[in-house]
Amino acid sequence: MSEKQFNQPLGGNEMPRFGGIATMMRLPHAVSAEGLDVGFVGVPFDIGTSNRGGSRFGPRQIRAESCLIRPYNMATRAAPFDSLQVADIGDVAINTFNLQKSVAIIEAAYDEILGHDCKPLTLGGDHTISLPILRALHKKHGPLGIVHVDAHADINDHMFGERVAHGTPFRRAIEEGLIEPIRMVQIGLRASGYEAEDFDWPRGYRSLAPLMAEVREQLGAGPVYLTFDIDGLDPAYAPGTGTPEIGGLTVHQGLEIVRGCRGLDLVGGDLVEVAPAYDISGNTSLVAANLLFEMLCVFPGVEYRS
Secondary structure (H helix, E strand, O other): OOOOOOOOOOOOOOOOOOOOOOOHHHOOEOOOOOOOOEEEEEEOOOOOOOOOOOHHHHHHHHHHHHHHOOOOOOOOOEEHHHOOOEEEEEEOOOOOOOHHHHHHHHHHHHHHHHHOOOEEEEEEOOHHHHHHHHHHHHHHHOOEEEEEEOOOOOOOOOEOOEOOOOOOHHHHHHHOOOEEEEEEEEEOOOOOOOOHHHOHHHHOOOOOOOOHHHHHHHHOOOEEEEEEEHHHEOOOOOOOEOOOOOOOEOHHHHHHHHHOOOOOEEEEEEEEOEOHHHOOOOHHHHHHHHHHHHHHHOOOOOEEOO
C-alpha cells in the first residue's frame, strides 16, 4: 500500500515567487473540500464595514503575499504539510449587493466544507463573516470556545439599527448559543468607545487576560475557533485595515498568541479586516498570510520535527 502523498506549496526553486497562480502559499487549488484536512477559504466581503471599506480585496492580496512563506515553521518546528492534506478551495461567491443574502450564502458554503470533515481557515473579508461561519460550525460541533484577537469587542447590539454587521457578530453568536461565554477570551481590546458599558458586556461573560497558559486552561478540551482581526495589531505593523486603533499588539505578540493555541482542539479559524488599499507596501497582507500559516501550524494533527 503506497504512502499517502500530501499537497505541498510550490517552491521558490520550482517557480519564481513572483510567478505562478496566486493560491494561498501556492498550494494546489481544489474545487471542493473533499479529501482535505484543512482548506484555505476566501470570503471577499465588506458589506458589513462601518468605516473604511476594501476588505473584500483582502483574500486576493493575502494570497499574493503568501508566496513568500515556506512550508516549515523554523520557530516552532511545525511541518503541517507532512501530516495534513491542505489546499486552497477558492472564494465564497457572496452577493455583493445584499448583506443578509451573503450571510446565508456563507453559512451554506461552510456547511458544505464541514460536510467533508475539512477544517476551514478563512481569509476575510470583514468580521461579519465570523457569524455565519460560527453558525455552520455549531451545527457540527455544538457550542464553541473562542479565542478572539481584536481591537474591538464586536459585541454592539446594533449598528445604524442593523443587528448584523462587523461590530455585532459576537453578541449575536452568544445570544444564539453558538459560543460558550465561559470559554471565550478576547485579547487586544482597546481604543475609545461611546459609553462606559461598551466593554462591560463582554467582561460580564468572563473575558480573560492575554496569558495563553490561562487561555488553554480556561478553554479546556472542547472545540475552539480562533478569530484574528488584523486591527488587533498596532497600525504601525498593520495599517491596511478599516478601523485602525493605536496602542495595539506587536507582530511578535500576535505570533505568541497564535502559537499559544497549540494543544487546543481548533476546528477552524479566520483572519479578517485586511484592506490592502491602505497599505501600498503589502506589509499588512504579508503579516496576515503569516498569521494564517501559524494558525495552520497549531491545528490538531500537525507533526513537529525534533
